[in-house]
Amino acid sequence: MATEIIKVPDIGGAESVDVIEVSVAVGDTIELEDTLIVLETDKASMDIPASAAGKIVSVSVNEGDKVSEGDVIVEVEVEGSGSSSESGSSDSSNTSSTDSSKSSGSANNSDSSDGSAGSEESVSVPDLGGADNVDVIELCVAPGDTVEEGDSLIVLETDKASLDVPSPVSGEVVSLAVSDGDKVSQGDALAVIRTAGGASSSSSSSDTESASQPESAPSESGGEQPMIIPDLGGSENVDVIEICVAEGDEVAEGDSLIVLETDKASLDVPASASGKVVSLTVKEGDKVSSGDSIGTLAIAGQAASAAPQKSESASTSKPAPAAKASAPAAKPASAPVTNNAEPDTSGSNVYAGPAVRKLARQLGVNLDKVKGSGPRKRLTKDDLRSYVKNIVKQAEQGGGASTGSGIPAIPAVDFSQFGDIELVKMSKIKKLTAENMVRNWLNVPHVTQWDDADITELEAFRKGLKAEAEKRGSKLTPLPFLLKAAAAALRAEPSFNVSMHHDGEHIVQKDYVHIGVAVDSPMGLVVPVIRDVDKKGLWELADEFVELVNKARNGKLMPKDMQGGCFTISSLGAMGGTGFTPIVNAPEVAILGVSKADIKPVWNGSDFEPRNLLPLSLSYDHRAINGADAGRFFTFLTSVLSDVRRLLL
Numbered sequence: 001m002a003t004e005i006i007k008v009p010d011i012g013g014a015e016s017v018d019v020i021e022v023s024v025a026v027g028d029t030i031e032l033e034d035t036l037i038v039l040e041t042d043k044a045s046m047d048i049p050a051s052a053a054g055k056i057v058s059v060s061v062n063e064g065d066k067v068s069e070g071d072v073i074v075e076v077e078v079e080g081s082g083s084s085s086e087s088g089s090s091d092s093s094n095t096s097s098t099d100s101s102k103s104s105g106s107a108n109n110s111d112s113s114d115g116s117a118g119s120e121e122s123v124s125v126p127d128l129g130g131a132d133n134v135d136v137i138e139l140c141v142a143p144g145d146t147v148e149e150g151d152s153l154i155v156l157e158t159d160k161a162s163l164d165v166p167s168p169v170s171g172e173v174v175s176l177a178v179s180d181g182d183k184v185s186q187g188d189a190l191a192v193i194r195t196a197g198g199a200s201s202s203s204s205s206s207d208t209e210s211a212s213q214p215e216s217a218p219s220e221s222g223g224e225q226p227m228i229i230p231d232l233g234g235s236e237n238v239d240v241i242e243i244c245v246a247e248g249d250e251v252a253e254g255d256s257l258i259v260l261e262t263d264k265a266s267l268d269v270p271a272s273a274s275g276k277v278v279s280l281t282v283k284e285g286d287k288v289s290s291g292d293s294i295g296t297l298a299i300a301g302q303a304a305s306a307a308p309q310k311s312e313s314a315s316t317s318k319p320a321p322a323a324k325a326s327a328p329a330a331k332p333a334s335a336p337v338t339n340n341a342e343p344d345t346s347g348s349n350v351y352a353g354p355a356v357r358k359l360a361r362q363l364g365v366n367l368d369k370v371k372g373s374g375p376r377k378r379l380t381k382d383d384l385r386s387y388v389k390n391i392v393k394q395a396e397q398g399g400g401a402s403t404g405s406g407i408p409a410i411p412a413v414d415f416s417q418f419g420d421i422e423l424v425k426m427s428k429i430k431k432l433t434a435e436n437m438v439r440n441w442l443n444v445p446h447v448t449q450w451d452d453a454d455i456t457e458l459e460a461f462r463k464g465l466k467a468e469a470e471k472r473g474s475k476l477t478p479l480p481f482l483l484k485a486a487a488a489a490l491r492a493e494p495s496f497n498v499s500m501h502h503d504g505e506h507i508v509q510k511d512y513v514h515i516g517v518a519v520d521s522p523m524g525l526v527v528p529v530i531r532d533v534d535k536k537g538l539w540e541l542a543d544e545f546v547e548l549v550n551k552a553r554n555g556k557l558m559p560k561d562m563q564g565g566c567f568t569i570s571s572l573g574a575m576g577g578t579g580f581t582p583i584v585n586a587p588e589v590a591i592l593g594v595s596k597a598d599i600k601p602v603w604n605g606s607d608f609e610p611r612n613l614l615p616l617s618l619s620y621d622h623r624a625i626n627g628a629d630a631g632r633f634f635t636f637l638t639s640v641l642s643d644v645r646r647l648l649l
């Protein structure tokens, strides 16, 4: 049977890396690139993908193990292709190879100082991440050109990437040692640049004295050096998912500058030296590649940046800062990810694999807020899921952590510490009501006005109809009168018979008058709607209302019975109270609260007269309705209730 052993590939030189997740088990069928295990160093977590498809025969690692390049991960039974083979370790090419030893490759570069006057710098090809014989596809400068530090000298192209090689110094190009179409490797002579003086004075002077002094790093020019993305193992256009520093920040060597994320790994890019961030040219969401500059670092002391080249005391050539190469010889201000064992001091101490980070970004979750349940508090997808589930649940309950408005959550309280309690399940209607109330309360800028309607005559009229009502089998409470009066007021003051259009640009003016009435049912508060109230008589309204109330209390209301309202009446008159502020039932723009009518003395100009006063409160959406409109509406409403004959007008 054909089997294949998959080993830990090149993990950038890191040794004994923690296995934090084993994603497969014996018997699993895997596809090419499926994640086998997840590794985590101090600075990066990375998925190790399958380099073969098939059925897992054995798994050689467990969660918590430590592995290095070449260790066996799994054995896979593959279809076809005869004998057993191995993959991973040395032949794997999809992980980073941030081998800092490559950075000293400038030594064999010949001294191209031509002995002419002035400070001349010999520039050599920097570390190309291990690539050799790379095509020169463009010459960006010619002898006689003036270049600034960082300007491209040439463009190289491998089969994986094209990369600019920037000038390490400012000055005049004296000569170019390469031509278009040449092939170059690390350390090859590239150009001679006559510096303008000052900036590279230390190295320039050494040049003229032909190799008697060690080369100085470019950072010594003014103490600033670019922060360069190290070798990303061939990955290009990698997402910047986090910026850990800001301009002006002091960083210590090893501090995270930014966090990157590829499909397979998330990794911190640490500072290669201590200093102050002078400029930062990337932002979250940008894409970067190996060698890209992400800003400038003012070095605190210069020893560190000069260090990599000191050993090459015979050389006066200056390798260009590795724009797209790994672990550049000029030691830019970002170091290879896996070469730094410094603790993360960036404050982003979240341990999460790339898949978890990706999911978090898709869900808009701030990982800092999620508690990790894995080793070293590492976040798992389950942690993320339960965090999101919890938030959604609380939001659905109305008063929870997230109302979508950024309002802080009401903290959870263990009430049992104060006495006996019982948890009673909320009905669906109660939960929906809570949700609607929060939504309406937060979305609608409420204004509430109060007034009393003198219903002395109305009540006399209503009581006079009692016998007739009984005969008809009807129940005539004040509510049908309120419905009729509200319908008339909506017609008289159409600014109340509107909704805000969702485009934020329009008002929807309605030419129908459907009114909802809040009904207290055993399941919770429901609002059945009576249609065309303005076209119906009192008896019809009374009967229809009773029918709807019965349906509501028996749980028989259909969704259509509760839709299309233009205005709502909420009556607590039968229960008592002198006033309350009803919440607008959006997308309606107003609601009438009805409290308990009572006989009160009213001054008639010469005497106090006992009158039956009905306390009313009118809440409205101030986006749609102005106070003056509300005043007119309310005055009309109370006058109609005071003299129902006006309904005939």
Ligand code: CAO
Residues within 6 Å of the ligand: 476, 477, 478, 479, 517, 518, 519, 520, 521, 525, 549, 570, 571, 572, 573, 574, 575, 582, 583, 594, 595, 596, 597, 598, 614
């Ligand atoms: N003042 C004094 N008495 C009143 C009154 C008022 N405002 N409103 C009603 N009454 C009287 C009625 O006339 C009736 O007495 P009679 O039988 O002697 O005529 C008695 O109170 C009981 O009325 P009712 O409750 O049977 O009927 P209703 O039409 O007044 O109300 C309903 C029906 C469904 C609106 C009411 O029962 C209800 O469920 N209200 C709850 C509304 C609610 O919870 N709103 C949310 C508040 S927060 O927004």
